[in-house]
Amino acid sequence: MDSTLEKIYSITPEQAAQYNDMVMLGSGGHGICFEKGKGVRLWDINGKSYLDCTSQGWAMYLGHANEEIRQTVYEHMGNLGHLNQNSDHLARYALAKRLTELAPEGMNRVLFAIGGSSAIEAAMKIAVKNVPGARHFISLQDGYHGSSLTTGAASWLSTKSAGMFTGFNSFLSILNDVFIRVPNPFMYRWDGSDNPEDCIDFCLKVTRDTILRSTSGPVAGIIVEPLQASGGQIPLPKRYLQGLRKICDAFGCLLIFDELQTYCRIGEYFAANKYEVKPDIICLGKALGAGLPMAAILIRDGLEGFGPLGEEVHTFANNSIAQVAALKQLDIIERDNILENVNTQGDYMGARLKALQQQFPQIGDVRQVGLHIGIEFVTNPLTKEPDLEFAQTVKAIALHMGLILGEAGYRMNVLKIKPPLIITREECDEVMNIFTAAVAAASQKLGR
Ligand SMILES: Cc1ncc(COP(=O)(O)O)c(C=O)c1O
Structure with missing residues (x-):
């Protein structure tokens, strides 16, 4: 073994525990210390194995330690690695071409970025450039x-709703008032009529009114996740997304799709295509680089892009290794019909969860599109009071049983099942069996 790796791997669990304080985190606490992974599984330094339904920040579509990505990256790294933004490489051209081919027609320019937040900010800059005098953006409640x-x-x-995630309050004093939030069509928690169409109409009407009457000056853009992930696994209806397009056209602002989490995970390359909406800008990140850090924006023809005068400059925005990995991942997704697997296994787990809901009224709602799955826990299916304790108990028991689940939203009563897209039927059964056992055990433990 390489001598540096040897030194790393010889750190004992006791030493690792002592080093904890040297590594500062930006959120949460130190979790499990992992040693290796393969596919959907991870192993910790004590040898315990886990099924990973978080894909580590939803970023590992092909699972852990994918051998083909490794070989391609290894071969490429013998030639090149990091390149500055103005240096070109064929991988950048090839990836730009591939993404524009997969995206809705007429989105033919790609900017690569270092990460998700920076890609969103790049999209915002493009919107401001294209809507002269604009000072505001519209975002949605529960958006991230x-x-x-x-x-x-x-x-x-x-927002004040942030619950246990109040850390952002530290910066409120210097936050700008760029964003104005509008209601999201969150059907399960809509307290209007029983007709979901009314909810869509209401949300679109408020958005229209907000642009007309609640902003000072023009709005640069509406920014939206087609499926709100971190905010609670909330799929937004097609008619709503199409309605946003019409509003943007009416007011001359840009529609920005934040597809960081929907890219491929919803069983299509782009939500824009699935929902038949043509946004002006699409933002990508997370799993785009097959686990290597990278992000991108695609912009539609006719928009003014960035010029040569230093509008958007980042040292690591042109990493040829990540670009090669992104292309290899797309080759594998296509070759192995992985999007089909996403739909098949996602629907299978969705159906099993719906069946489980019949047994456990603590499961208030199951929301599934592809391998984007959220399970919302409530104290009572009629009052829909969020049950944080039940959700967290299920999560802890599942972890003990070797299943890593995610959690969502400020209420933190939504658990997420978002495994690597290569998950097999057998692995789905394992996930579902552990999840079912964890729900039953939580029900027994809490006496409800
Ligand atoms: C939908 C969405 N947009 C943007 C971001 C921000 O990306 P990053 O964490 O890479 O800055 C995230 C991260 O969770 C996200 O889920």
């Missing part, structure tokens, strides 16, 4: 677009 100073101001983190 990052935690940089600007994108955090667009996200649920900076």
